[in-house]
Amino acid sequence: MLRCLYCSNPHCRYLENRKKVSVDELLEEIQKYRSYMNYSGGGVTISGGEALFQAHFVT
Numbered sequence: 688m689l690r691c692l693y694c695s696n697p698h699c700r701y702l703e704n705r706k707k708v709s710v711d712e713l714l715e716e717i718q719k720y721r722s723y724m725n726y727s728g729g730g731v732t733i734s735g736g737e738a739l740f741q742a743h744f745v746t
Contacts, residue, residue: 705737710744 708716717731724730738745 733745
């Protein structure tokens with residue numbers, strides 16, 4: 688497992704400390720920011736090594 692000193696999410700270094708959420712739960716959280724994303728033209732960015740641990744979930 689990588690333990691990058693510059694990780695923006697150090698809590699993700701240890702998989703046993705992660706919070707598990709379903710796709711529906713994540714989408715519900717993202718919906719809270721929908722008006723901002725529509726206004727700014729922004730969206731959701733998936734980055735970092737943790738996304739590679741969850742490739743099926745991310746896709």
